[in-house]
Amino acid sequence: MKIACLLADGFEDIEAIGTTAILRRSGMSVDYISVFNQEVQTGSFGTKVLTDKLIKDLNVSDKTVLTIVKSFKELDKWLFAICAGPTVLGILGYLDGIKYTSFPTTEEFMPKGIKVNQPAVWSNKIVTGAGAGAVTEFALKIIEAVYGIEKANQIQERILFRVFE
Numbered sequence: 106m107k108i109a110c111l112l113a114d115g116f117e118d119i120e121a122i123g124t125t126a127i128l129r130r131s132g133m134s135v136d137y138i139s140v141f142n143q144e145v146q147t148g149s150f151g152t153k154v155l156t157d158k159l160i161k162d163l164n165v166s167d168k169t170v171l172t173i174v175k176s177f178k179e180l181d182k183w184l185f186a187i188c189a190g191p192t193v194l195g196i197l198g199y200l201d202g203i204k205y206t207s208f209p210t211t212e213e214f215m216p217k218g219i220k221v222n223q224p225a226v227w228s229n230k231i232v233t234g235a236g237a238g239a240v241t242e243f244a245l246k247i248i249e250a251v252y253g254i255e256k257a258n259q260i261q262e263r264i265l266f267r268v269f270e
């Protein structure tokens with residue numbers, strides 16, 4: 106599976122890099138896409154990431170985040186969002202009537218969604234994560250949704266997540 110991780114200056118370092126690292130362990134291909142058409146994006150804690158592509162290079166007519174997310178949804182692709190990212194899905198109505206999680210204080214953008222207090226949630230072809238502290242659960246939930254629980258458990262064991270409990 107190929108994943109597009111949309112990055113803008115100020116992205117949450119651990120959310121982007123931690124999630125990507127775990128997804129790549131599962132065999133997923135992850136490309137960082139710059140939404141501001143600059144090759145290097147800087148995280149909120151100073152981590153610099155050289156992106157793989159610029160948003161202008163994507164094969165969509167209107168090069169905005171909302172349009173790209175809409176085109177992915179129309180093509181029945183998976184959508185993954187963490188922290189404040191689910192607000193985009195909420196604005197587009199994609200969380201209406203389904204369970205989701207996100208950073209506290211973002212609920213106003215998902216008035217018809219069903220907010221749950223969990224680190225990561227899978228509903229339909231959408232996986233949402235609560236925030237930086239939920240990165241591992243978020244990535245493992247994506248792997249479970251796409252490849253199945255066995256693969257997610259394999260990765261969980263490989264990274265020693267919750268094996269000491």
